[in-house]
Amino acid sequence: MSSISYLPIGIVESSFREPRRPEEMRAVPSRLVLATRFAAEMAALEVGQHLWVVYHLHLIEPISDHHPVNLFTKRIANRPNPIGFTLVRIVAVEGTTLTVVGLDAVDGTPILDLKPYQRIWDEPPVHRPSARRLNAP
Amino acid sequence: MSSISYLPIGIVESSFREPRRPEEMRAVPSRLVLATRFAAEMAALEVGQHLWVVYHLHLIEPISDHHPVNLFTKRIANRPNPIGFTLVRIVAVEGTTLTVVGLDAVDGTPILDLKPYQRIWDEPPVHRPSARRLNAP
Numbered sequence: 001m002s003s004i005s006y007l008p009i010g011i012v013e014s015s016f017r018e019p020r021r022p023e024e025m026r027a028v029p030s031r032l033v034l035a036t037r038f039a040a041e042m043a044a045l046e047v048g049q050h051l052w053v054v055y056h057l058h059l060i061e062p063i064s065d066h067h068p069v070n071l072f073t074k075r076i077a078n079r080p081n082p083i084g085f086t087l088v089r090i091v092a093v094e095g096t097t098l099t100v101v102g103l104d105a106v107d108g109t110p111i112l113d114l115k116p117y118q119r120i121w122d123e124p125p126v127h128r129p130s131a132r133r134l135n136a137p
Numbered sequence: 138m139s140s141i142s143y144l145p146i147g148i149v150e151s152s153f154r155e156p157r158r159p160e161e162m163r164a165v166p167s168r169l170v171l172a173t174r175f176a177a178e179m180a181a182l183e184v185g186q187h188l189w190v191v192y193h194l195h196l197i198e199p200i201s202d203h204h205p206v207n208l209f210t211k212r213i214a215n216r217p218n219p220i221g222f223t224l225v226r227i228v229a230v231e232g233t234t235l236t237v238v239g240l241d242a243v244d245g246t247p248i249l250d251l252k253p254y255q256r257i258w259d260e261p262p263v264h265r266p267s268a269r270r271l272n273a274p
Contacts, residue, residue: 001145001247004193006218008138022258041208050261051209054220056141071178072188072251075258081143081249083191085222087259110138112218114209117261121159121212122224124187124254 008110010034010096012055016106019059019077025104029091032098032111042096049090050117053103056110057082087117145247147171147233149192153243156196156214162241166228169235169248179233186227187254190240193247194219224254 013031032053034042045051060082068076077084084105092099150168169190171179182188197219205213214221221242229236 001148003142003144004247004249005140005142006220007140009217011138037202038204038208040206041204044206044208044210049210052222054218054222065174067175067178069177069181071175071181073181073186073253075252075255079250080146081191083143083220083250085189085191087261089261110141112141113216113220115212116210118212123260124224124226 006056006112008056008112009038009114010111012053012103012105012107012109012111014103014105014107014109019104019106022104025106026086026102029099029101030088030103030105032100032103032114034096034098034111036096039096042093042098045090045093045098047090047092051088051090051098051100052085052113052115052117052122053088053100053105053111054083054085054113054115055105056112057084057105058108058110059106083112143193143249145193145249146175146251147248149190149240149242149244149246149248151240151242151244151246156241156243159241162243163223163239166236166238167225167240167242169237169240169251171233171235171248173233176233179230179235182227182230182235184227184230188225188227188235188237189222189250189252189254189259190225190237190242190248191220191222191250191252192242193249194221194242195245195247196243220249
């Protein structure tokens with residue numbers, strides 16, 4: 001299969017230069033600095049909205065073989081394609097810079113995409129609610 | 138910013154050759170055929186689990202300029218970097234092939250990653266429940 005190339009649309013500014021525990025990183029606001037050509041698209045965003053930030057884990061050395069067995073059952077960073085996505089909340093919009101909380105990416109992380117959170121698609125359906133109700137005490 | 142390259146880890150097999158409404162596509166099972174080098178990692182997956190499938194929308198021509206203004210507020214496919222991710226449920230695991238429901242990717246879509254769904258990270262926190270309770274009638 002041939003390789004796929006993407007061009008970053010912006011970069012993360014964070015006080016974290018190296019990865020720390022995700023909980024620790026997510027508690028501190030980060031800035032998403034997008035290329036100026038996205039000014040009109042950024043103006044459509046609002047404080048309080050939830051966004052997915054899709055980014056490249058640039059400190060990770062991609063490994064093509066000998067993956068950990070829990071590769072698909074854990075959110076470990078060492079992956080064949082080190083793509084991360086994290087749900088954030090917008091706390092400020094200024095030009096093509098967003099301030100967000102919830103991000104766990106280090107300073108200098110290349111941003112590949114921003115997508116709105118959409119509950120109807122991004123939340124697992126609740127299965128068999130009627131069956132569960134029948135079993136309730 | 139320099140470009141980033143990824144190598145697909147597998148491919149989607151679907152009865153849809155061209156994009157249709159996501160609702161229509163998600164209702165039909167698809168197969169995720171991964172490279173055989175992922176046999177051990179695939180064996181850790183179980184029927185019923187929810188997974189994110191990260192994929193490249195290979196039918197989309199990337200556009201570097203003149204994006205729609207709703208680029209970051211809608212999940213439209215025409216994006217600077219046409220990366221998609223969709224939440225699916227595993228219905229069968231056979232070797233390095235997964236059968237899933239919920240995917241809205243066409244036949245031949247290159248797969249970049251699979252990640253487990255994790256509610257604690259993938260669901261927006263409920264904000265200010267106490268304030269909301271105070272305002273309740």
